[in-house]
Amino acid sequence: MVLKVFFPSCCSSADSGILIGRWLSEQSSAVVLAVVHFPFIPVQVKQYLGEVQHLTKVSLSVLGSWSNSKQEKEEGLSEFLEDLGTIFSHEPWIQISKEGDSKFWSCSTLQKHSSSPKEEEVILVYYDQRKVMLSHLHPPLDTGDGRAEDASKLSAIFDTVARSRVLFMTDRYDEGPIKLTHWQSEGVEASIIVELLKQTSVPACMLLTFLLSLVSGICRSSKLSTCEQLGHRLQHLQVISSNKKAQTQTQLMRKANIFVSLLIDVALGILLMSWLYRKNRIGHLADTLIPVADHVAEELQDLLQWLMGAPAGLKMNRALDQVLGRFFLYHIHLWISYIHLMSPFIEMILWYVGLSACLGLTVALCILSDIIALLTFHIYCFYVYGARLYCLKIYGLSSLWRLFRGKKWNVLRQRVDSCSYDLDQLFIGTLLFTILLFLLPTTALYYLVFTLLRLLVVIVQGLIHLLVDLIDSLPLYSLILRLCRSYRLAAGVKFRVLEQQDGKPLRLLMQINPLSYGAVVQTYRLPTYSCYPKDSWASLCKKLFLGELIYPWKHKGEKQD
Structure with a gap:
């Protein structure tokens, strides 16, 4: 049977005394937390451990003795330390001694109350008490390779040290009957x-x-x-x-x-x-805004003039083409008139909008997104008009196509049922189907052009919101902690062999493996309000083909109309 003793490296130079800590019987391990120096009264030590155990809810006890022969030269010290095992009665009683400047330590166990004591192999594991106390062990995923079980064993050690903060408030320099050596917690005041x-x-x-x-x-x-x-x-x-x-x-x-x-x-x-607000950049931005709006309006007017002719050599329905083109040109004229009407107040509006940047860069970016939405409101209106008209014709054609096949849509049962139509219904259906079919290319062309313009605006707003979400969700404190104090975010531990000699216990150094940066971001990522559609790419393409409106500002969990 192998006995693992976790010994704090800060106690390697402590005066001789007794070891206090926690015994983990299911792991056959002992976690040493501190060394109690001589002189002391056993009753007071038991009383002190009872008080600490009541506060920390950690089962603490005297595990054994510690002998530093470099500092203690008194004869009979080893016998006295062995006799302490009968007072505190812990099985097994651990005896650790450091012999002068030798790098090899001796560690043995005593079982005085056992009728058949067994020889146990001891592994002495050193650990940095401060790092273990401040670190947070992240359990790995249970993949079936035993890592989760090993992490649960390590978590008991980390949890023991972390919950024993009250024990670390008393040290060897405090006045009182108990003198301890351990990691000294700083910043108490x-x-x-x-x-x-x-x-x-x-x-x-x-x-x-x-x-x-x-x-x-x-x-x-x-x-x-x-x-x-x-x-x-x-x-x-x-x-x-x-x-x-x-x-x-x-x-x-x-x-x-x-x-x-x-x-x-x-x-x-x-x-x-x-x-x-430096070098009057607000004024320059306001002076640039009107010419940019005029240029966009001119480009849209040229695009509509091109659509009202023979775009790409396509033969369009001239009557419908002229009606739609003049309708959209009138909207552009209204929008430019509105922009020029607001031009005297744009600089003042931008001046007050700039002050909102003191609330945060994300607020300023969201204001920029809203300004883009307002400046491109006419493009959004074009998209809505074209989509509604195109959607109306698509659903009309699909309904009339069911009429030719002797089918109809059952609204109550939400399914397609068979139906018989008379001659008049078939004639009217054929006439309407022909009209809608020949008007569809003209409507589809307008819908395609304005949908592409709308998607261009949505992509720009989407990039802005991606940056906002990145700032909102990025766990900056955890990343800084991982960079400067990597041991605070522990993914596990690794053991390094210090010395090994026949007849001496194996000495290992326990080091903390930090969490990777990707795992830090995944574990501590902050939730955002996420204004992106929850639809898949296939669903989005289907909605675009059928002419259904797409609302990129719909939140997750909200039902889209």
Whole structure:
């Protein structure tokens, strides 16, 4: 039987004493947490361990003795350490000793209360107590290769060290009957100040949470990208300002990721705002906007004139072609008149819109998306008119095609049933089918052109929203933590052999394997409001072919009309 003893490397120079920690019987392992120095009273040690166990809910006990012969030269020390096993009565009693400057340690076990003691092979594993305490072990997927079982064994070790923070608050320099050696936790005073600030900020956080919930409810009622993003960020502020303590490591990391994401978002927004208001860039942008709108309108007018002729040599229905062309030209004329009417106020509008960048770069990008939507509203209207007219003809042709085959659509049962038609119905159906069929190419051409223009606008808005989603969802704090403190996000451990000699225990060094960057992003990615359609590519192509309207701003889970 192999006994694994996890020994903190920070205790390698500790004075002689006793080892306290946790015994994992199912793994035949012992996790040493600290060394209690001489002199001490056994009753006080048991009382202290009982108090710590009550606070941490970790079963702590005296595991054995530790002898540092370099510092302790007294005779009979080894016998005294062995006698402590009868007082604390732990089976097996672990004896670890360091002999001078030798790199080989001795580690043995005693079983005084066993009638047939067995010789156990001991493996001494060193671990960095500070890194193990601060790290969070991420369990791997259960693939059937035993990794999940090994991770559960390691999680018991990580959990033991992490939950023993109360034990690390007392060290060898504190006044009291118990003197301990372990990893010394730093920043205790700072943590006390932070806790006091948290307690005093509870009323302010409650008031801020109430105000944010009201504003968030107002923002949800609008379909503008800006209001959606503001509502999303307000929900983040509610999470940060909440006085509810994070229960798990995942919740704590989520709060930290949201806070860093908000901080960097606002910083980038302020940089953008400072760039816009420098060298009168707002005025130059306003002066450029009207000529660009006129140029787009001229290009659309030339496109409509081309469609009203013989586009690509195609023979179109001239009457319908002229009606549709003049209808769309009139819309362009109305839109240009509206833009020129608003031209004196555009610079002032842009000046106030630029101030919104202080709310974050994502808010500024959403405002840009809404501005593009407003400036291309005439293209959207063209797309809706063309799609509705094309959809009407497609459904009319499909219904009349069923009439020729002696079929009809049963509305109650939602299926196609057989039906007999008289001669008049067939004549009218044939006449309508012929009219719709010969008018379809003209309508389909207008629908195709305006759908392509609409898709071009949607692609530009989609790229903007992809950037917004990237900023919203990227776990920046976790990535920074992975870069600077890789041991905080542990994917597992690896063991390195230090020394091995016959008659001496095998000495291993436990090192933490950090989580990969891809796994960090996948594990701690923040949810977004995601304004992209949930349809597949096949469904989108089907809707485009049938002329059904596509709403890219529909949220996940919402039913599309």
